[in-house]
Amino acid sequence: MRHSEELDRVIVAKVGSSTLVGPDGSLDYAYLSSLVDQLVELKGMGFRPVLVSSGAVAAGMERLGLAERPSDIPALQACASAGQAALTEVYAERLAAHGCPCGQVLLTRRDVVDRRGYLNARNTLDYLLELGAVPVVNENDTVAAYEFVFGDNDMLGAIVSTLVGAERYVILSDIDGMFTADPSTHPDAELIEHVDRIDADLVACAGGAGSSVGTGGMAAKLRAARALLAAGIPMTICHGRRPRSLVDAVLGRGRRTEFGSPGAPREQARKLWIGIANRAAGTVGVDAGCADAIRSQGASLLPVGVRSVSGTFDEGDVVSVVGPDGALVARGVTRYCSADLAKSRGLPLDVVARFLPDKADVPAIHRDELLVF
Numbered sequence: 001m002r003h004s005e006e007l008d009r010v011i012v013a014k015v016g017s018s019t020l021v022g023p024d025g026s027l028d029y030a031y032l033s034s035l036v037d038q039l040v041e042l043k044g045m046g047f048r049p050v051l052v053s054s055g056a057v058a059a060g061m062e063r064l065g066l067a068e069r070p071s072d073i074p075a076l077q078a079c080a081s082a083g084q085a086a087l088t089e090v091y092a093e094r095l096a097a098h099g100c101p102c103g104q105v106l107l108t109r110r111d112v113v114d115r116r117g118y119l120n121a122r123n124t125l126d127y128l129l130e131l132g133a134v135p136v137v138n139e140n141d142t143v144a145a146y147e148f149v150f151g152d153n154d155m156l157g158a159i160v161s162t163l164v165g166a167e168r169y170v171i172l173s174d175i176d177g178m179f180t181a182d183p184s185t186h187p188d189a190e191l192i193e194h195v196d197r198i199d200a201d202l203v204a205c206a207g208g209a210g211s212s213v214g215t216g217g218m219a220a221k222l223r224a225a226r227a228l229l230a231a232g233i234p235m236t237i238c239h240g241r242r243p244r245s246l247v248d249a250v251l252g253r254g255r256r257t258e259f260g261s262p263g264a265p266r267e268q269a270r271k272l273w274i275g276i277a278n279r280a281a282g283t284v285g286v287d288a289g290c291a292d293a294i295r296s297q298g299a300s301l302l303p304v305g306v307r308s309v310s311g312t313f314d315e316g317d318v319v320s321v322v323g324p325d326g327a328l329v330a331r332g333v334t335r336y337c338s339a340d341l342a343k344s345r346g347l348p349l350d351v352v353a354r355f356l357p358d359k360a361d362v363p364a365i366h367r368d369e370l371l372v373f
């Protein structure tokens with residue numbers, strides 16, 4: 001249960017490692033102070049900021065005296081452990097100088113896939129915000145490994161935005177926004193100012209990370225944007241190093257890329273957990289008519305529209321729904337296990353009921369448990 005009504009004016013800001021470190025690869029304390037100043041300024045305007053900060057590995061390398069970023073997981077986790085302590089020290093101390101408490105929140109993918117863990121994280125964040133603290137979030141790198149990592153903090157920030165029902169998600173990057181191609185290799189690339197829909201052409205524009213310290217690149221930011229467009233939460237990418245760029249982004253100013261609009265309808269919290277925080281156990285391919293019915297009419301997914309089933313899943317698992325072109329249409333809770341859905345594909349419900357009597361009138365995924373992308 002949520003302990004309180006949804007809090008308004010919550011802003012989630014994510015800052016990447018490449019923005020937090022100086023040219024020599026060590027933490028840039030002056031930049032961290034200027035970032036904290038902006039969080040405090042936003043609080044003064046009535047916003048409730050949440051900071052998702054990368055930089056633990058980079059800060060840990062400095063603390064542990066390593067010149068190069070290690071490549072093996074235990075060494076990276078040791079760096080993250082030492083570095084997370086350093087980061088929290090700096091944020092807590094700088095925020096305290098403004099009379100503002102700070103709460104450290106470390107999450108793994110496993111924590112938010114688990115519904116109880118997801119709700120606990122939400123309650124903690126809500127309480128911190130209600131009490132006037134600034135939550136500082138990072139992935140819990142010391143225990144996250146292999147399939148349970150968020151992969152990049154851009155997606156962690158998107159999940160946190162759904163947890164707190166953010167008014168906006170701002171990614172403070174090492175670049176002004178999304179360009180028509182990676183400007184580090186295409187100097188003529190142009191800034192894309194507004195995106196309402198992520199199609200294959202846009203995905204083709206997004207490359208990986210341009211720096212050795214950043215991990216996600218633009219492709220990771222687009223995955224976060226796709227999730228938040230489905231959620232109805234606007235997202236901004238701007239340059240973290242431009243003076244006051246966070247405050248500007250929140251006020252709708254400055255050079256930036258905006259995804260979605262503030263007036264977009266918000267999705268229900270449970271659907272966001274299903275479609276964004278959870279992990280898909282399999283994939284269901286649907287025909288064009290079915291994809292269209294889900295997208296434009298808010299229909300449930302019926303076995304008659306199913307063309308293919310991949311992966312092994314149980315009733316109650318989350319699955320991805322893809323169209324004939326392979327594009328993600330939706331994610332939802334399946335009411336059929338993979339074997340039953342494979343047997344029922346292409347068939348109307350009255351025919352399905354002849355060999356699966358308990359499925360009479362049961363859609364493969366009910367629309368109340370389906371997040372449309």
Ligand SMILES: Nc1ncnc2c1ncn2[C@@H]1O[C@H](COP(=O)(O)OP(=O)(O)O)[C@@H](O)[C@H]1O
Pocket residue numbers: 015016017018019172173174175177178179180181182183184205206207208209210211214215216217218219
């Ligand atoms: N289409 C694109 N537009 C802008 N940047 C892009 C694009 N494709 C790839 N990139 C790269 O993504 C980088 C930003 O992502 P990343 O390295 O993860 O940094 P950060 O973690 O600081 O946000 C840019 O510096 C750029 O090199």
Ligand SMILES: N[C@@H](CCC(=O)OP(=O)(O)O)C(=O)O
Pocket residue numbers: 015016017018053054055056057058080138139141151152153154213214215216217
């Ligand atoms: N959790 C890791 C950061 C992972 C990450 O996504 O980094 P970045 O691409 O710099 O946002 C750390 O704190 O070093």
